[in-house]
Amino acid sequence: MTLYLSRLRLSRHPQARALDQLLNPEDPGQRLDAHHRLLWAAFSDGPDRRRDFLWRAEEAGAFLTLSSRPPVAGDLFDAPQVRDFAPVLTVGDRLSFALRANATRDRKGQGRVDVVMDALHGLPKAERAVARMGLAQQAGAEWLSRHGEAGGFHLIGVNVNDYSVMALPGHRGVRRGQPQFGILDMTGMLEVTDPAAFVARLAQGFGRARAFGCGLMLIRRAG
Incomplete structure (x- = not known):
């Protein structure tokens, strides 16, 4: 099983920052819903794609994801920082x-x-x-x-x-x-x-x- 741990950050390009109130609203419920939709933009490559990634919000506009395929670069995010996730573990660690x-x-x-x-x-x-x-x-x-x-x-x-x-x-x-x-x-x-x-x-x-x-x-x- 190949996994990828990635850090995604909302684009700091002026065109993307103009959408900040939509992409990163202040209300917690609205923000969660917006982020739910936003992360799909980095992983959904077709209408039939099923979710095969986990994500977690970090500081404002930054996210960590664990996925079976790397996130897709796009206009909404800065270039993603991606590394293989393959921890070498033994019993008792x-x-x-x-x-x-x-x-x-x-x-x-x-x-x-x-x-x-x-x-x-x-x-x-x-x-x-x-x-x-x-x-x-x-x-x-x-x-x-x-x-x-x-x-x-x-x-x-x-x-x-x-x-x-x-x-x-x-x-x-x-x-x-x-x-x-x-x-x-x-x-x-x-x-x-x-x-x-x-x-x-x-x-x-x-x-x-x-x-x-x-x-x-x-x-x-x-x-």
Whole structure:
């Protein structure tokens, strides 16, 4: 399996910067939707192309992608910085990681549910704000640990640095079935137990909402 890790940055050409409010709007939901469409421009080479890449927003106007083919150069981005992603791993290697993920699980009769929303649902509304990050830490750690069982790694430790709920444009307020999802920002350390399975999981991504900037795990050797 050949993979490419790429850094993309919005073009700083004046013609592209004139579109900044459309390509990089201030509203978080609108920005996520715009970036979702924008990244397709770097990888979609035809109407029948299926998504075969992961992406993550970094600082304003900059993105990291993991893909099975290099991004296509275009007018919206500066020339992409592309390198092969082929980590040489052995059993027992320890890696630090950063992961932005939409963590879900199956709940009978409800389908897929966000693990943090599900944990909060059992509390009185007056207690949810105070308990939010503690439950996010617990639910996020349990969810990622379960992924490790089949994903070729053992979770040593994880910190949930942020949990937010994102609603896409045109869908505001309480409404059954509205497209919104929770996003966990996590950092931590893991130990590789099956290198091939772990690299395959990295390529596949973690959790859902991968078309919207979730699921790409960044790794480096632990110091």
